[in-house]
Every structure is written in C-alpha cells, then in structure tokens.
Amino acid sequence: MVGSAVFRVEGLRKSFGQNEVLGGVSLELHAGEVTVLMGANGAGKSTLVKIISGVYERGGGTMSLAGQDFAPNTPAEAIRAGVVTVHQNINDGVVADLDVATNLTLDRLSGSGAPFLFNPARVRREAKAVADRMGLAIDLKARVSDLSLADRQMVAIARALAHQPKVLILDEPTSSLSSAEADRLFALVDRLREQGVAILYISHRMSDIRRLADRIVSMRDGVISGVFDKKPLDYEGAVNAMLGRKIHLDQIVARDSAKAILTIDGLRIAPGARPISLTLGDGEVVAITGLVGVGKTALAETLFGVRRPLAGTMTMNGKPYAPGSAGEAIAAGVFLVAKDRATSGIVGGFNIERNVSLPFLRRMSNLGVLKRRLERATARRQIEELGIVCRSEKDELASLSGGNQQKVMVARWMAQDATLFILDEPFQGVDISARRDIAAKLRASANGRATLLFVTELDEALETADRILVMSEQTIVGAHRNAEVDLDRLLAEVAGGPLHNAA
Amino acid sequence: MTLRDHAIRYGFIVLLFGLVAYFAIAADGFVSPQSAVFIFQSVAITGVLALGVTATLVVGGFDLSIGSVATSAMMAAAYVMVVLEQNAVVAVVVCLLIGAIVGLINGWLIVYMRVPDLLATLGMMFLLVGLQRIPTEGRSIATGMTMPDGSVANGKFGDAFLALGRHRFDFFIPNLIPVSVVVLLVLAVLIWFFLEYTRFGRMMYAVGSNERAAELAGAPVKAYKIWAYVISGVFASIGGILLAARLGRGDIASGNNLLLDAVAAALIGYAVLGAAKPNAFGTAVGALFVGILLQGLTMMNAPYYTQDFVKGVVLVVALVFTFALSGRGRE
Secondary structure, eight states, rough: OOEEEEEEEEEEEEEEEEEEEEEEEEEEETTTTTTEEETTTTSSHHHHHHHHHSSSSEEOOOOOOOOTEEEOSHHHHHHTTTTTOOSSSGGGGSSSTTTHHHHTTTTGSSSSOSSSOHHHHHHHHHHHHHHHHHTOSSSSTGGGGSSSHHHHHHHHHHHHHTTSSSEEEEESSTTTHHHHEEEHHHHHHHHHHHHHEEEEEEEOOHHHHHHHHEEEEEEEETTTEEEESSSSSOOOOHHHHHHHHHHOOOOOOOOOOOSSEEEEEEEETTOOOOOOOEEETTOEEEEEOOTTTTTTTHHHHHHHHHOOOOEEEEEETTTEOOOHHHHHHHTEEEEEOOOOOOHHOOOOSBBBHHHHGGGGGTTTTTTTTOOHHHHHHHHHHHHHHEEEEEEEESSSSGGGGGHHHHHHHHHHHHSSOSSSSESTTTTTOOOOOHHHHHHHHHHHTTTSSEEEEEEHHHHHHHHSSEEEEEEEEEEEEEEEEESSSSSHHHHHHHHOHHHHHHO | OHHHHHHHHHHHHHHHHHHHHHHHHHHOSSHHHHHHHHHHHHHHHHHHHHHHHHHHHTTTTTOOOOHHHHHHHHHHHHHHISSSSOOOOHHHHHHHHHHHHHHHHHOOOOOOOOOHHHHHHEEEHHHHHHHHHTTTTTOOTTOOBBBBBBBBBOOOOHHHHHEEEEEHEEESSEEEEEHHHHHHHHHHHHHHHHHHBBBBHHHHHHHHOHHHHHHHHHOOOOHHHHHHHHHHHHHHHHHHHHHHHHHHHHHHHTTHHHHHHHHHHHHHHGGGGGSOOOOOOHHHHHHHHEEEEEEHHHHTTTTTTTHHHHHHHHHHHHIIIIIIIISSSSO
C-alpha cells in the first residue's frame, strides 16, 4: 500500500553554534507504513524529531504534510496539524497524579475554545471514546502513577492519538518495556498501520525493528546514510550504514596476551539473559561493541561494583573478585571512566587538579590531611602525559573543550596503575584528534593491566582494540581478533540475527 | 582579570571595610576594643551555627533545624542542671549528644527515607520546638521554679557552666575576650582546615557538586551526607550551650533569630572572595558582616525593627553577587 508520501522532509539543516547537527536531511513517510529510523548517539535523530514536532526551529530546508507546507512554531501547532510525537521519556507524556480519563483528554483543557468549567462527566465520556477507538483496556478512573510503565506508555500514545494524527512519531518507545509489554505496543502499532497512519519509529532494538519495519532509514553524522525498502529488508546493511567505517586508519597490530588478568565465568547481568564468560589478558586492549541498550553499561557497572550480577563469578589474578561498591573495586585496582562525563565524571566545582586527584585522595593524604604538593605534581604530570590543552592545572573544567575534558577524565584514572581499566564510551563528544591521542595513550600504556572499552561505534573499536567482542541482548554473542576482521559476520552479530548464526 | 572579576572577588570585602569606615565616622565609640569585642560576642553563637550549616551546604543539603537544635540544647542544659541537679560536664555532654542524635536522624531521613532536605529539617525544627517544652509544660527553666507536679526545682547552673558564657580572657586589656568568641574562632579554624585541607572535606565538596561522580570515584556518599548533618547538629548544640551559659536560664522565648541569622551568614559567605560556594572563611566573614552592621545601626540609634530589613537587603545583595555576577551559581 505504498503510495505517495504523506509527509516529506527535504534538505533539513540545523546548527547549534558552530556545530552542524543536521546537514541536509531528506525523508519521506508513507501512509500505512512503519518507517524505522536508526542512528547512533549524536547522529541527529532527536534533533530531527524535535524540528518535526515543533520544539526546535529549523535552520534550512522544507517540510510538507499532505502536499501543504508544514512549518510548526510550537509543539501545539504540530499536533493540531496532525503530526504527533510520543517522546522517549514516558513520564513527559502523562501527568502522574491525575487519572487516566483526565490524561486522555488533557489537551482539551487548554487552548481557545476550552470550556471554563471542568466537567468530569464529559471528560469521562470523551476519554471512553478515545480508549475504545484504541482498544485500550485500562480502568479510566485509575491514577496514572499506579499504572505499570507499559500502561503509562499506552496512555501517552492514546493521548497522542486522540488528535487523530496523520503522522505519528514514536521515539524509542520500548526502551523501558519488557518484551511482553512491548508485544502489546506492537499490536497497537499494527492496528494504527492498518488505519493508515504514517509512523516514524525510532529504535535501536533489532528485535523491534525486525518485527515492525516496512522501511529502514539509517542516519549517521547528521545525514541519511542509507534507505532500505526492498523486501526482505537488509538489516545488516542498515546497521552498517549507521555504524560502518567511514575512514580507514592505520591498521592496528593486534597483540595476544599470555597471562590472564580477569576471568569472568557465567555472569548474568539481566533476567533471562544468557550468561557471559570471558577472559581479559595482561597488556590486551579489548573492545566490547553493540547497539545502545544491549547491556554494555550494565556490564561495565557490574565489573566496577556499582551493580550486582544475578549469577556468576569473577576471578582477578587468581583471587575471587566480587566488589560490593565502587570503593572496593578501586581498592582492587579496577578503574572505570564512566559514560557521559558531564553527569558521572566531572565535578563542576573543581579545577583540573582536583578532578584528577578525586578517586585517590586517600593515597594522597596523610592522616586525612591532603598532600597538596603531591596533588599538584600528579596533575601536572598527567596534563603532560595526555597532552591536555590548558593554561594550568588550576583551570576550571568548563573552560576546556569536550576532548580535553575527556582527557582529564582519562588522566584521572591513569594517575595510578590499574589492574583492570574500563572505559565506557570514552570517545563520546570527543573530536577526532583527542580521540586518537587517548587511543594511542591507552595502547602505549597497556602493559601490566587489562584494558576494556565499551563503544557503540565500530570505528572506535577497530581503531583501538586487539580483540573485539560483540554484545547483543545483555550477553556476548561474538569475538573477533582485530586482524582481518570478518566485518559481515561482525555486523550480523551486532544486528542480532538468529542465535545459531552468532554463536 | 577584568574589572568584573575584581568586583566579584573583592566586592564584599571592600563593602565590609567601607561599612566599618562609615560607622567609625558616623557612630561615636564604634572604634574601640570593647566595641569590637561586643560585635564578636554578638555574632559568636550565630557564627557557630552558621559554620555548622556550612557543612550541610557543602554536601548540597540544607539544615533548617539548627535554630531549634540550639534552643533544645539550651533547655536541656537548664533541665539537667536545675531539675536533675547534675553538674556542668553532664549538661555539656547531654547537649552534644542531642546535637549528634538530631543530626543522625536528619541524615537518616534525608539519605535513607529520601525526604527532601528542606522538608526533613523543617519537620525536625517543628518537632524540636514542641519537644523542648514538654518536660516543663511550656515553662522557662530557672532555679526555684515550680514544676508541673508542684515540687520546686532547686538545682542551679554550675559556676563552671556559667563561665562558658561570662568569663572573659585578658588580651592586652584585662577581661576583654569572652569564652564564646574563643569557641567561635577555634571552631572556625577547625572547620576551615577540615573543609580545605583534609580529604574528607574535599570529598564533601565533590558530593555537593556531583554526587554521582563522587560515588563513582569510590566515595561513600551516604555516609558523607549523614556526617554533614551530624556536624551541623553538634555545632548547633554548642551554640545552644553558649546561649544557656550566657542567659543563665532556660528561656523558651530566646533564640528566635538564630536560624535566620546563621543561614544569612553562611549564604553571604558564598560571595566572599568570589568563592561562589559554601566555605568556612566566607561564613565567618558573613557572620562578622551581619554583626558589624547591626552593632553600627544600634549605635546610630536605628530602631530595632529596621534591623531585620537591613539584614534581608544584605543577604539579597550578597546572593546577587554570587549567582548573577559570577555566573557560576548553577552549572
């Protein structure tokens, strides 16, 4: 039932300051069709959605809806025109303290033409009409805060659909749902597809994509990098277009390690996930890659003692290793450069020197009193080692570029010798030169410890690691030595094909 | 540094000196050792409380219960000595214990029960205001008072205890420096050293600035937060001991201004030397600033009811210095 496009975006551009986020995006959505949009973090998906839904002003390009020019100035205008977005954060779509009926009709409470008095009977009547049309079986008198996440999601979508949209955008709707809950959502999406709604479905979950997609559009670095609409859909091709190599750098000389540092045996990090077993060796740099939400951060946090495994054992240098807190992990020589430095790394009130010394204050103090000279000397040495561009060790972190901020985070954890050094998405928001500096530094200093990186981008793994492991569905599904990697097999594993292919 | 940087850094210190110069000219007898000591004495108790609340501000919290902890400690000291007829040491120990226990409960409510800091300590404030009146059914405590059961309380404040409020040390001039001022100075230096030069203080700042980063750097974040409230509670109870020793009785009507004055001093401290964060030195200067202002106004015969207004103006100006001009308030 592919006809002409209901919704069309052409040459859409958007910049924030110097930073171009969308470099001319063109996209078509057809009635009665689910178009899946894939893209890594920072590819520009959410900016695109925000422009379409009227949150951001576009920098250039045109949008049209059913042949008419479409240029919403506010989210309300977009909704009234028939373009409705359900954002990723479920709780943005519902008011937790009100009941389901009021939530379903919330948008009729304001705006011109809304009655002055609140009439509960009318609200319930209208809400029932909305719920029936959707096939929603939820008690309309229940408070939203008493509902499960999936039910809240349904209410948020039903609320969006009360406007009878022509275009529905679902931004990672299953990211916090269980698989049974997700099935209910899929049934709803199928129903809407039959009703002729054009759906843009943004997701990283390959199982969702396989279940729903009529077309796949891949995005990378602010442009569309691939459109796939021939049946059967080429899922590996879509993943490749989203993550694949864009530049060929010097090949790594992959090293093999003789001595094991960390052995993981039967580790389960999520209910229902298959156990993980792996060995990390001395001097080895191992990258674990996989899409967003496959459990990379959960595994990193389990190794670092922030999260408890459901089952399994870890052995480090021959001794059992079961950290109960970050403090215990650090004492055992396991360091983590956490994902998203702004929220989990940088202490904003501290300068470089104090940010660097943070985890090792105990070792840098005498009876609790800090050895400030040692602190400064350490900071200066680390600034030198990693080539951090700054005026002095007294600089505030806010005055540094993203790449240099990340170098400070790496410098913090390289100030002392690690047994196991974990970096979770260390290259996020980092320019290419800083990324190469950090990668080179990691490889040069790798002897004497095991180094484990978690990265979504394949390039980053291929540039840095001796071994590449692939994660999917909260477990490891493939291993590759970084020499003549079989990229097709690797991509198939990332895309999470049937398990017998991946094992 | 630009002019603006200088203004942010030294603005408040300049204002302080300007104030002193103005009062020196305008108010007779403002510049004298006695006047200076009087100012110190008037800020000693609020200063001690302010130093305590600074510790909670450092970890990103707030403690509204300090005023009522101080008055509860005062009432407890009076009850222990007058009704239970115990000595000064017992009274001091009981007060300090009350401060520590209230701090622990505050910390527990905030960290484990997840009650927002302002609400938890506000609740604790109301609780203590009521609790301190229960043993005497709302009466003030003094030697010779009649108890609810009709008996007469014959205990009295020990001399050693009263000395905490009334003894003066010789300093060039005989009988110049009161004990409370010495206590303030000692505690100020202690907490300053603790926050600036020990790893515990450093970690507390890290917890206040980015809790998750501190946790991932291996800090026991919950313990640090609870300790901050214990410090605050103990300092407030020390303030209560000094108050009881100065008054010589357990006066249920005193101590109303303690909370506001102490919080104002700590918040003014943000602006001192452009720190833009809670700090012990700034808090001490803030307390001094408020004290000088009030003493000067009093000596110029400004009516008492204008004083709260002036304090409020100073606080608002100081907060503008911190948050708007330096642009470092949030983020």
